Amino acid sequence: MYKETNTRSVVKGISWRFVATGTTIVIVYVFFGRLDMAIAAGLIETVLKVALYWGHEKVWQRIRFGKKRIEPFNLWFTGLPLSGKTTIADKVYDKLQKLDIPLERIDSKDIRELIPNVGYTREDRNHHIKRIGHLIQTLQNNSISTVASFVSPYRESRKIIREMVKNNVVVYVKADIETCKRRDYKGVYEKALKGELKNFTGISDVYEEPQHAEIVVDTETTDPDEAAERIFQYIKRNYVK
C-alpha cells in the first residue's frame, strides 16, 4: 500500500497547472488571435483556480455522499487434508485481487512455518485457530479482507472464528477420505497410515463436518475453476457491491 506524500501532491498540482493553463492560453489565442490576452487569461485562471480548487476540495471532504465504506470479509476454507482448500482458495484470491480491495491470503502452511511448535492435539489446534482469529481481527480493523485455509476440523474452533471476525463466510471443501488419499502429493496420508503422524484428521482424529457453511464445494463433481468462480460471485454479490 502506498501513501501519497505532500511532495508528490505539490508536484502533481504544478504539472496539472501547466496542462490546464497551457490549454486556456491556446484556446484564447485560437479564438481571439491575441497572445497578450491569452497569457493574461492564463495567469488570472492560475491564481483563481488554485484558490477555488482548494475550497472545492475542502467542501467535498465534509460531504459523505457517494463514499463507500469497505466492509471486510473473511473467507474461511475448511476440509480434510488434501481436499483442495489451498488450490481453490488460491484461485479465489487471484480473482478477488482484480477487484482492487485490500486483501490478505492466510494458509496453514505459512502460519505453521511461522509458529513451528504448534501440534495437532485438540487443545493445540483450538489455540492455533484462536491465534488466526486474532490475526484476522487485526487485519479487519484495517479494512483488510482475508482468504484463509485451515483444516479446522472441530466445530468449536470454527465457532471461535465466527464469533471473533466480521462477515465470516465458511467454505466447506468436501472430498471423501479415499479421494484425499489419492490426491496425497504431500505424502501425509501415507505417513499417517504408518502411524508416523499422530492425531491425523480423517485417519486417527475426527473431522466434524460443518453444518452451517455458507458454501459447500463438492470437489468430486466441481473442478477448481468452477468452484473458485462460484465463491468469487458469492463475495461480489454480498460484500463488494
Ligand SMILES: Nc1ncnc2c1ncn2[C@@H]1O[C@H](COP(=O)(O)OS(=O)(=O)O)[C@@H](OP(=O)(O)O)[C@H]1O
Ligand atoms: N495430525 C495432523 N492432522 C492434520 N493435518 C496434519 C497433521 N499433521 C500434519 N498435517 C498437515 O498440516 C496441515 C494442517 O494444518 P492446519 O493448520 O490447517 O490444521 S488445523 O486447522 O490446526 O487443524 C495439513 O495440510 P493441508 O493438506 O494443507 O490441509 C496436513 O498436511
Ligand SMILES: Nc1ncnc2c1ncn2[C@@H]1O[C@H](COP(=O)(O)OP(=O)(O)O)[C@@H](O)[C@H]1O
Ligand atoms: N475438484 C478439485 N478441487 C480442488 N483440488 C482438486 C480437485 N481435483 C483434484 N484436485 C487436486 O487435489 C490436490 C489438493 O491439494 P491442496 O489444494 O493442497 O489441498 P489442501 O489445501 O486441502 O490440503 C491438488 O493437487 C489439486 O490439484
